[in-house]
Amino acid sequence: MSAPQPLLYERVARIIEQQIASGTLRSHDRIPSVRAMSRTARVSVSTVVQAYLHLESAGLITARPQSGFYVSVPRSDCLPEPEPRAVHSTRPRSVVGEVLDTCLEAMCRTDVLPLNCAMASPTFYPNSRLSNLTREVLRDHPLHAGEILMPPGDLDLRREIAKRMALVGSPTDPDEVIITSGAMDAITLALRVLCKPGDTVLVESPTYFGILQAIEYSGLKVVEVVNRPTDGIDVEGVRQAIRATPVAAAILMPNCNNPTGSLTPDAAKQALVTALTDAGIPIIEDEVHGDLYRGVQSPRSLRAFDRSGLVLSCGSVSKTIAAGFRIGWVVSSHFSREIARAKFFSSLACPTLQQRVLARYYASGGYDRFLRGLRQAIAVNTERMTEAVRRYFPKGTKITQPAGGVVLWVELPPAVDSLELFRSALDARIGIFPGIVFSATAKYRNYIRLNCGLPWSQAVEKAMERLGQLAASQ
Amino acid sequence: MSAPQPLLYERVARIIEQQIASGTLRSHDRIPSVRAMSRTARVSVSTVVQAYLHLESAGLITARPQSGFYVSVPRSDCLPEPEPRAVHSTRPRSVVGEVLDTCLEAMCRTDVLPLNCAMASPTFYPNSRLSNLTREVLRDHPLHAGEILMPPGDLDLRREIAKRMALVGSPTDPDEVIITSGAMDAITLALRVLCKPGDTVLVESPTYFGILQAIEYSGLKVVEVVNRPTDGIDVEGVRQAIRATPVAAAILMPNCNNPTGSLTPDAAKQALVTALTDAGIPIIEDEVHGDLYRGVQSPRSLRAFDRSGLVLSCGSVSKTIAAGFRIGWVVSSHFSREIARAKFFSSLACPTLQQRVLARYYASGGYDRFLRGLRQAIAVNTERMTEAVRRYFPKGTKITQPAGGVVLWVELPPAVDSLELFRSALDARIGIFPGIVFSATAKYRNYIRLNCGLPWSQAVEKAMERLGQLAASQ
Numbered sequence: 001m002s003a004p005q006p007l008l009y010e011r012v013a014r015i016i017e018q019q020i021a022s023g024t025l026r027s028h029d030r031i032p033s034v035r036a037m038s039r040t041a042r043v044s045v046s047t048v049v050q051a052y053l054h055l056e057s058a059g060l061i062t063a064r065p066q067s068g069f070y071v072s073v074p075r076s077d078c079l080p081e082p083e084p085r086a087v088h089s090t091r092p093r094s095v096v097g098e099v100l101d102t103c104l105e106a107m108c109r110t111d112v113l114p115l116n117c118a119m120a121s122p123t124f125y126p127n128s129r130l131s132n133l134t135r136e137v138l139r140d141h142p143l144h145a146g147e148i149l150m151p152p153g154d155l156d157l158r159r160e161i162a163k164r165m166a167l168v169g170s171p172t173d174p175d176e177v178i179i180t181s182g183a184m185d186a187i188t189l190a191l192r193v194l195c196k197p198g199d200t201v202l203v204e205s206p207t208y209f210g211i212l213q214a215i216e217y218s219g220l221k222v223v224e225v226v227n228r229p230t231d232g233i234d235v236e237g238v239r240q241a242i243r244a245t246p247v248a249a250a251i252l253m254p255n256c257n258n259p260t261g262s263l264t265p266d267a268a269k270q271a272l273v274t275a276l277t278d279a280g281i282p283i284i285e286d287e288v289h290g291d292l293y294r295g296v297q298s299p300r301s302l303r304a305f306d307r308s309g310l311v312l313s314c315g316s317v318s319k320t321i322a323a324g325f326r327i328g329w330v331v332s333s334h335f336s337r338e339i340a341r342a343k344f345f346s347s348l349a350c351p352t353l354q355q356r357v358l359a360r361y362y363a364s365g366g367y368d369r370f371l372r373g374l375r376q377a378i379a380v381n382t383e384r385m386t387e388a389v390r391r392y393f394p395k396g397t398k399i400t401q402p403a404g405g406v407v408l409w410v411e412l413p414p415a416v417d418s419l420e421l422f423r424s425a426l427d428a429r430i431g432i433f434p435g436i437v438f439s440a441t442a443k444y445r446n447y448i449r450l451n452c453g454l455p456w457s458q459a460v461e462k463a464m465e466r467l468g469q470l471a472a473s474q
Numbered sequence: 475m476s477a478p479q480p481l482l483y484e485r486v487a488r489i490i491e492q493q494i495a496s497g498t499l500r501s502h503d504r505i506p507s508v509r510a511m512s513r514t515a516r517v518s519v520s521t522v523v524q525a526y527l528h529l530e531s532a533g534l535i536t537a538r539p540q541s542g543f544y545v546s547v548p549r550s551d552c553l554p555e556p557e558p559r560a561v562h563s564t565r566p567r568s569v570v571g572e573v574l575d576t577c578l579e580a581m582c583r584t585d586v587l588p589l590n591c592a593m594a595s596p597t598f599y600p601n602s603r604l605s606n607l608t609r610e611v612l613r614d615h616p617l618h619a620g621e622i623l624m625p626p627g628d629l630d631l632r633r634e635i636a637k638r639m640a641l642v643g644s645p646t647d648p649d650e651v652i653i654t655s656g657a658m659d660a661i662t663l664a665l666r667v668l669c670k671p672g673d674t675v676l677v678e679s680p681t682y683f684g685i686l687q688a689i690e691y692s693g694l695k696v697v698e699v700v701n702r703p704t705d706g707i708d709v710e711g712v713r714q715a716i717r718a719t720p721v722a723a724a725i726l727m728p729n730c731n732n733p734t735g736s737l738t739p740d741a742a743k744q745a746l747v748t749a750l751t752d753a754g755i756p757i758i759e760d761e762v763h764g765d766l767y768r769g770v771q772s773p774r775s776l777r778a779f780d781r782s783g784l785v786l787s788c789g790s791v792s793k794t795i796a797a798g799f800r801i802g803w804v805v806s807s808h809f810s811r812e813i814a815r816a817k818f819f820s821s822l823a824c825p826t827l828q829q830r831v832l833a834r835y836y837a838s839g840g841y842d843r844f845l846r847g848l849r850q851a852i853a854v855n856t857e858r859m860t861e862a863v864r865r866y867f868p869k870g871t872k873i874t875q876p877a878g879g880v881v882l883w884v885e886l887p888p889a890v891d892s893l894e895l896f897r898s899a900l901d902a903r904i905g906i907f908p909g910i911v912f913s914a915t916a917k918y919r920n921y922i923r924l925n926c927g928l929p930w931s932q933a934v935e936k937a938m939e940r941l942g943q944l945a946a947s948q
Contacts, residue, residue: 015640015645018645018647019636019637019640019645022636022645022646022647022648022649023633023647023648024633024636024637024640024645024646024647024648025637039770039771040640040641040643040771041643100815101811101815104624104815104818107624108624119622120620121620122617122619122620122621123617123620124620125617125619125620126619127616127617127618127619127620128616130619131612131616131618131619134608134612134827135609135612138605138608138609142601142602142605143596143597143599143601144601144605144798145596145599145600145601145604145605145795145796145797145798145799146594146595146596146597146598146599146601146796146797146798147596147797147798148593148797148798149798150578150581150582159497159498162493162496162498163493163498163499166489166493166498166514167514169514169515171489171492171493171496171498172496172498173492173496173497173498174496174497174498175496180821181655181800181821181822181824182821182822182823184819184820184821184822185820185821185822188820188821192691196693197671197672197693198671210818210819210822213819214819214820217666217816217819217820219670219671219693296513297513297514318822321619322619322620323619323620323621323622324618324619324620324621324622324623324825324826324827325619325825325826325827326655326821326822326823326824326825337575341574341575341578342691344578344684345658345684345687345688345691346658346659346662346688346691347654347655347656347658347659347662347800347821348655348656348658348659348684348792348800349656349800350655350800351798351799351800351825351828352798352799353608353798353799353827353828354825354827
């Protein structure tokens with residue numbers, strides 16, 4: 001406040017300068033009229049004129065007769081550099097959290113080959129069918145933009161999801177289904193309802209890093225039990241963990257664990273549900289990969305083995321139908337009303353249009369046929385990726401044989417630091433996920449996760465070759 | 475487990491029975507083929523046939539030659555009643571919380587006149603223009619269903635929001651804008667980033683009940699300062715509160731408080747920002763009603779008075795352009811990266827389609843003209859509603875003269891219990907919000923909030939007359 005106050009016209013000029021520097025206003029963009037700026041900045045018209053003349057003489061804007069002022073084509077020497085922005089962190093972050101930040105930035109880069117996602121390429125989704133259904137819904141619901149579908153969400157969609165639940169052994173009442181903004185929203189809401197800060201949540205190791213972060217953000221602690229690539233969740237490990245530690249909830253991925261791709265057999269599912277629910281511990285099942293199981297039909301939900309009402313099953317359309325729709329759900333007997341309320345008070349509702357489009361998509365049939373094709377395509381990709389790992393990666397590398405899902409979990413020789421590999425791969429514009437983010441205790445230093453959702457191509461093959469070289473050269 | 479095990483065919487029959495009872499399967503729906511059910515239920519084909527014959531003889535399903543089995547038109551006497559479902563509550567709820575549950579249920583009822591929302595009727599939104607833009611985006615982005623726009627979200631939309639921020643006195647870099655699932659998501663994410671469980675948040679009294687609930691769900695405590703219907707937030711009250719209590723963040727609604735509709739003047743805004751940010755306290759500004767200010771132009775954002783980077787401004791399109799899109803944003807200098815990360819780990823991203831449609835909507839111009847029309851329509855409604863309160867409500871009733879927004883805050887005579895009024899109104903299929911939910915301490919027992927977003931009609935007039943009678947008869 002003790003710095004000299006800028007003159008009025010300088011203040012106005014600075015508003016425009018900053019917008020140009022930040023990219024808010026770009027070359028050829030029209031800037032506000034003198035009159036509009038005078039109102040906005042609450043200064044006289046003559047002050048604005050003075051400001052604009054100043055900007056013009058600095059080469060930042062150009063007047064066009066009868067039209068107004070426009071942003072000039074920039075000469076790099078006349079543009080002020082945007083100031084570096086301090087990032088204040090109010091929460092201490094774990095090492096894994098800091099690593100994840102870099103991973104997320106890599107996922108946003110369009111110049112990086114996305115072997116880091118766990119997702120099929122956009123071309124694999126039923127885009128044109130969904131576009132047609134969207135046009136239908138726009139026609140049939142002319143007021144769609146103004147309409148909110150309050151939680152639990154669109155009844156038609158909830159009925160369709162209830163039908164799908166019956167196919168995985170868990171007949172469901174539509175009232176037990178709550179529509180959410182994808183499965184991560186579903187899991188976050190379930191944690192809100194089931195846990196209070198400081199509670200401990202049981203998870204698999206390895207498990208999806210998003211689950212670990214959601215737990216961290218909710219102020220919860222973690223206890224880990226092993227998920228084996230061959231046969232999934234270690235039931236005896238779960239029994240021991242809940243004897244040793246009071247656990248408020250478990251988050252489990254019995255059907256195609258991310259990252260291992262393992263399937264937990266039905267007998268183990270039954271034993272898990274019994275062990276946990278007998279102890280009064282609710283189970284949040286992450287079921288997003290179940291439909292990508294390689295077998296003839298989707299494996300059973302943990303809910304199929306539950307008589308207590310304590311299993312909440314979370315799913316989404318992100319891995320199969322429409323990642324860009326951001327629609328998922330929770331299915332729960334006992335907690336449906338509480339989840340709906342938590343949804344209302346965290347983000348009110350899900351978009352109206354997507355809910356209606358998806359309800360029509362399921363109802364109009366053909367999803368299972370589509371799914372068979374998708375599974376087949378991912379299985380073929382996974383085979384090619386596996387071959388590439390065998391061919392290019394250093395001796396001693398081990399690979400999972402996933403029962404389903406869309407990723408490979410690769411164990412490199414113990415000497416390889418996958419964090420280093422992640423960084424050198426990113427320099428080569430190849431995205432991968434380093435193993436340490438899949439555990440709360442930063443295990444799996446010599447593991448990486450690879451996406452098998454990209455159509456096989458020379459670019460993918462070359463990237464795999466390069467990854468192998470980078471791993472071998474450490 | 476000691477109950478006699480049902481026979482195999484009875485188990486299969488029960489799956490279908492339950493789906494019919496719950497409404498998952500409805501009259502004329504086709505039920506799974508014998509072969510499909512045999513696979514799903516893992517029983518022999520003959521067991522399924524036995525089950526279906528049993529269902530047929532019970533009148534629940536009908537065989538159609540060459541086609542399969544269909545759900546019969548129900549005779550009410552043959553359908554088992556769905557069992558009442560126990561609702562387990564794991565979190566103790568406040569009295570206000572319990573009242574809110576009933577309020578939310580009322581909001582979901584289509585047979586209730588929605589004087590309870592704070593929202594214009596769907597007909598007031600620019601539906602057809604948005605539909606046209608949606609068709610354009612579908613055409614230009616054929617892979618939209620498979621594409622995710624990772625946080626912070628679509629750059630074009632963020633640029634448009636940055637431009638709008640300049641109009642409320644707060645020039646903004648697009649990198650400071652994070653797209654969220656509406657403003658409640660924005661506020662929830664901001665609380666996640668700024669506070670840890672047990673912290674205290676400063677709010678206005680009265681304030682939007684959703685804010686109070688988001689705070690409760692985040693495990694936070696509340697300290698209240700007065701918002702006066704005439705001149706908004708009590709600055710001296712804020713100063714005293716932060717001297718008396720350590721406060722982690724403030725959530726303020728200076729532009730058209732919900733429910734009072736008050737505007738906090740610029741001088742008070744400056745004083746608020748100075749008092750709070752000098753004390754290092756971040757401010758979460760709820761700006762969703764700012765564009766519905768009745769004056770010539772939208773009032774200034776608190777961010778316009780901030781030099782510390784500690785003000786986070788939260789907005790959305792829900793009150794103006796598209797309630798059904800569920801798109802909002804946070805604008806923040808210091809916390810943008812943290813908010814983007816929190817978004818990623820709570821619901822990954824916002825729908826691709828809506829972000830692109832809104833970017834085009836803003837860019838193609840006409841929003842301000844549309845807004846003038848909307849404000850005008852709401853102002854006229856508010857006038858009619860005010861007249862109706864004067865005409866029909868008991869003597870001693872006081873009404874706000876809102877500076878903007880879409881609601882009226884009505885103070886009934888002290889003897890009136892608005893919770894009773896809420897319940898009797900609901901019996902008469904009129905939705906209102908009772909005053910007590912707008913405060914963490916259950917104040918405002920004789921207040922109600924009324925929506926002014928419905929087109930004036932005889933139904934609204936009659937409802938207002940009835941409300942007045944119900945209030946007078948207490």
